[in-house]
Amino acid sequence: MLVLDDAAGVLYLQAAGGELVPRCAWGGPAPTASMRADDCWALRLARPYESEAERGPGCPHAGRHAAGTLCVPLVAQGDALGVLCLNHVTPLADGAARDRRRARAVAVAERIALAL
Secondary structure: OOOOOOEEEEEEEEOOOOOEEEEEEEOOOOOOOOEOHHHOHHHHHOOOEEEEOOEOOOOOOOOOOOOOEEEEEEEEOOEEEEEEEEEEOOOOOOHHHHHHHHHHHHHHHHHHHHHO
């Protein structure tokens, strides 16, 4: 099993001017536009933010996807370095499966942040 096998995603990293620039994308078209930190709920709240396609405000940068999105801030030593944004392909009705998927995404984001 792949770590993030059911999601397309984008890794945004903070640039010198404070904007977030897409540095890596997979599973879908790569965005070309940068975004501001306040365009992402995960960065605003300083914690992972998940939105389902049917309810809850989504991040303006993510658009709407069939099963929702999950954004996880990349934080190392108290500094926000970027954000990992995942667009899920398959909805999960099972709460335990959703929790496992979220935990995997958080673990990946933590490791990316430490590597940076």
